[in-house]
Amino acid sequence: MSLRNALLAMLTSQPMTGYDVYKNFQTSVGYVWHAPDSQIYPELRRMEQDGLIRGESVAWGKRGTKKRYSITEAGVESFQRWLNEPPDYQRERDPIRLRAAYLEWADPKASMDFFTAHIAYHSARIDDWKEMIRTLRDHSNPTLAKRIEGKPPEDADRITAYKVFAYEGMIARARAEIEWAEGGLDLVGKLEKTDQAKPLDDPQ
Amino acid sequence: MSLRNALLAMLTSQPMTGYDVYKNFQTSVGYVWHAPDSQIYPELRRMEQDGLIRGESVAWGKRGTKKRYSITEAGVESFQRWLNEPPDYQRERDPIRLRAAYLEWADPKASMDFFTAHIAYHSARIDDWKEMIRTLRDHSNPTLAKRIEGKPPEDADRITAYKVFAYEGMIARARAEIEWAEGGLDLVGKLEKTDQAKPLDDPQ
DNA sequence: ACAGACTATCTATGGCGATAGATAGTCGGC
DNA sequence: GCCGACTATCTATCGCCATAGATAGTCTGT
Known part of the structure; x- marks a missing residue:
């Protein structure tokens, strides 16, 4: 569930496309959390279905479009719920x-x-x-x-x-x-x- | 691949059944590596197929049997090869x-x-x-x-x-x-x- | 003789994640 | 006007791991 929350965390800053998220995971936020694009795009779609984020198609050049996601109120609530939960630790695997x-x-x-x-x-x-x-x-x-x-x-x-x-x-x-x-x-x-x-x- | 090597590591000490391994993963070695039994048994079978370990059925009570695995020479080699490899680090996910x-x-x-x-x-x-x-x-x-x-x-x-x-x-x-x-x-x-x-x- | 705890093993499902590869459009520079 | 780098997204496969639940035998004590 942490991928989902990492995405929500990023989207609390500003609306982003899947690609923006992917880029951030390779640099800044990527020093704390990382995910490949093949995980990001499907997860964003699922999150939209769950109402945590809202996507809008925006023009990109003449023919291209991209999808920019914004966090919804439900998304913020879900994120905060996670932050307020007690942390869970998995068994050691080192x-x-x-x-x-x-x-x-x-x-x-x-x-x-x-x-x-x-x-x-x-x-x-x-x-x-x-x-x-x-x-x-x-x-x-x-x-x-x-x-x-x-x-x-x-x-x-x-x-x-x-x-x-x-x-x-x-x-x-x-x-x-x-x-x-x-x-x-x-x-x-x-x-x-x-x-x-x-x-x-x-x-x- | 680390589960496999954790199993090999344990079997360098003595022959063990899947259940022995499982118990160890819950206590001693479990403080460094852990796996559920549903992962252990199939992996042991695969390792036997790959010739890294050898299993023998031993009697247990009147009707029961259990399978005890010993590491083979190929298993020791494989384990040592892993130990001599440079470590690989995955991206942060914290x-x-x-x-x-x-x-x-x-x-x-x-x-x-x-x-x-x-x-x-x-x-x-x-x-x-x-x-x-x-x-x-x-x-x-x-x-x-x-x-x-x-x-x-x-x-x-x-x-x-x-x-x-x-x-x-x-x-x-x-x-x-x-x-x-x-x-x-x-x-x-x-x-x-x-x-x-x-x-x-x-x-x- | 039976209960309850423990030994021993197995299957199924689903999420997470790594890796690889495909497609298509944009933009800047030569 | 084309090339190469980048933007944008998607699919497929496979291994790892968590969780749950099933089955069956053993052993100890009452």
Whole structure:
């Protein structure tokens, strides 16, 4: 159900076409939620049927048309209902930790690469999110700008603060991952330091 | 493909029935990976077809039988190949952060509850994982005991260390979540402190 | 001897999501 | 006036996963 709410969230800022949403999922909002277009278009159609959004065809060039969706009152209510619900957590399913738990079976070199890749990945994400926070804080983010236009400054600040805070959460988690992976590099170095160290290749 | 590798990982310790696997996914290993039985049994059948595991019917009581699976050499190879691959990361899809980013639409009380629930959830997980680490360190964990039996102490230590380290990673991440959520409580308290503060209920 | 808890396995349905590929129109630049 | 990049939308398939429910045997205690 989160895809639906991610779409509603976006449409609270301004009316958008499926393609606009898709683009946003690849950049800004995409750092928190992502979906391919093959999921977006059908979901928008279903949401229209459910009365959460309303679509209107708008001209695009001479012959082309596109469909722009606006959130309805029912859509806002549904979105708020979701926000007010207690969160639900699914059971853990963590491929990274799963692998880490069995590194005695891996090649030591591959284990080092694994942690190095983990650090690189999360460092890159931190850069993305920091940049995102920058565009939020200076209001150069177009979606945010649309969202706060015409609002009193306190509301604008409040809206911005929650978004910044969400990205700070992503950064905090990524930092924890990096620290952990650095510990992993140390651990592998310590445990596999001898030349003759090799992965277990004999089951049982 | 991670379910398959989680199953292989478990079977490197000892032969197991589908039900054994299911039980483990509800407790010990379940803190890192989880799957319902309706996923486990068919996947085991497919893995047997692919030659990664071998099943044998064993008697159970007078009339009953159960199927116990052992990992094959091909299974070990496949598992190691996975461990040596570079990790792949999917795009972000974070319902918690998604919600946090739009709390201006939520009821302040619900926002507080949201962060409180987040803290409670992750605190509970930390307790689980700490207990898990305890049973690993003192070798009272039966799966680990089976896994290291007959192995020289250095190997036993190495095997244990990776497992402990994986759970430490879970704990580190959970701590980051708790810290973030505490910041969330402060933020909501600060932004919504006035009595007349209420969620935006006017779209556009 | 029976109840109740547990072991063991299976099927069905539906949503979510990844991947791939198809179609068609627009717009800017050479 | 055509090409290439982009906008806009759609379909199909497949694997993963949640949820629900069915079946049948075992084991323990009263």
